[in-house]
Amino acid sequence: MKKTFVKIGLLLAVFGLLVGCDNSSSEVVPPSSTSEEVVSSSEEEVKLTEQEYQIAVNYIVRSVPLVLERGVKVPTNVERAEAENPLPTPELKYGDNLLLITAGELKYEDEINGVYLYPEYTVTYSFLEQEPYAGFTFEYDDIGRYFAVPEYPRYEAEYDNGGNPIHTVPPAKAARLYVTIHIEERFTTFNMDMILEPQAIIHDYNLADVRSVPTGSVVRVYGYFNGYFSDWNNGVLCDGDVALGLFKLQEFNHMELGKMYAVVGQFTVYNGLPQLQWIKTVSEVEPADHPTVKEPKAVVVSADDFADQLDIGNELSGPLMHKVGTTVVLNFPLRYKAMLDRDGNAVEPGALELGKHADVVLTGKDSDNFEFEVKLSLNYHMGTDNQAAFRDFFVTNADADIYFTGPLGAYNAINLAPFAFEGTLSLTPPVVS
Structure with a gap:
């Protein structure tokens, strides 16, 4: 037997303490907070007996998976009640919405007793609108998924300079979602209780x-x-x-x-x-x-723009504003001057201790022929192979014009902060549009 209903699909993400009632109960889904209306067909249908109806409802509430927005499965009300050690009321700690199903088709086959049930069903939702319980709103996302959005307690997060919280966190709130399963003209409503943990407003x-x-x-x-x-x-x-x-x-x-x-x-x-x-x-x-967030874009930097920022510090201005950490293409040549150990002492390239931090001092000139210096960081986390490649390159090309492409760094002054040797240094000027 089959019935035709409105189908919206997806996962039932509700849970809590099971309390069943039929359509003669006073706990009918309140119209003011019901999320969906049931639409039945005019087709000739085979009615379920009361026993078949109860089997179907109880099987549905046990078999529909309950999943939070993040994809984490939580125990259903029935699973909690039937656990060897009863499980506590679920606590929603991470601000999840509940991903809901609004229709489905049961496939129940009991070969031993010869019971075969295939009813279609719909599910509607409402909630307990009473203090001190939290409420819900129901909404679709832009790809058609249906959610119950809990009204979590919220607070503005504040921290001192040491990263210690200085805000007041409100108490958690209880919430009850009514979940009503409809088969034919009958329905059964279940109470789903949960605890909503307070969420920082970010x-x-x-x-x-x-x-x-x-x-x-x-x-x-x-x-x-x-x-x-x-x-x-x-x-x-x-x-x-x-x-x-x-x-x-x-x-x-x-x-x-x-x-x-x-x-x-x-x-x-x-x-x-x-x-x-x-x-x-x-x-x-x-x-x-997040289509508005763009992939990292290389920034072409002239000698004048670069030299203009050498004494400013970390937060730059002009063409280099907000560029610390971006990939820069220096369209002017640099020359090797010296190699320094972590303490800033000059060392011969052959004596450079690989595996530790070092700096290479490079020089450049602006359009007024003013010579300036900039350090290229040989961070030890790039590995000894990369450090050795940089060292050997500068030894081999000690008197050559060198062009840099890589991340712009800063620590009280701007520097060049590559992660690897490959693609960073060249003896030919960059091709820029």
Whole structure:
């Protein structure tokens, strides 16, 4: 037997304490908060007996998977009640919405007792509108998925300069979702209880606008991971030709160059360099979900623009504004001058101790023939093979014009901060459009 209903599909993401009732109960879904209307057909249908109906309803509530928005499965009300040790009321800790199903078709086959049931069913939702319970809103996303959005307790997150919280966290709230399964003209409603943990209010910013928020604000930004400067325990996100530093990444060393991430942290300014520090969360995201965030874009820099920023510090101006961490193409030549150990002492290239930090001092000239110096960082995390390749290149080309393409770094002054030798240095000028 089959019935025709409106079908919207997907997963039932609800859970809690099971309380069943039939359509004679006083616990009918309140019209003011019902999420969907049931539409039945005029086709001639074979009716379920009361026993078959109860079998079907109880099987549906046990068999429909319950999944949070993040894809995490949670035990259903029936699973909790039937567990060897009864499970506690689920706690929603991460601000998830509930992904809902609104229709389906049961396939129940009991060969031993000769019971075969294939009814179509629909599901409608409402919630307990009573203090101190939290409520829900129901909405579709842009690809047609249907959600129950819990009204979590929320608060503005604030931290001191040491990354310690100075905000007050409100208490958790209980919530009850009514889930009603409809088969033919009958229905049964279940109470789904849950605990909503308080959620910090996190505001989203792009990498340019985040610089205008008050220092200490907790924010979320999106960008492509473009560099990891392990010597300073930081990295960088890029959105096109704009970059932002990330401080204290030792707990997030899974980040991969070229992938897009959402990062939550505290906005600060260190030695003039805007950054997120005290990183709270790092999550890989799909670029298709964030079309306004652009892949890292190389920035062509002239000698005059570069020399103009040498004494400014970390937060640059003019053409290099917000560019620390981006890939730069220097369209002017540099010359090798000296090699320095980590302590800043000059060393002969052959005596350079691989596996430790070192710097190469390079010189350039602006259009007025003013000579300036810039350091190229040989971060020990690039590995000894890359350090050796840089050393050998400078020994071989000590008197040649050298052109640089790679990340722009800063630590009280701008520097060149490559991650690898390949593609970084050239003896021919770059081709730029």
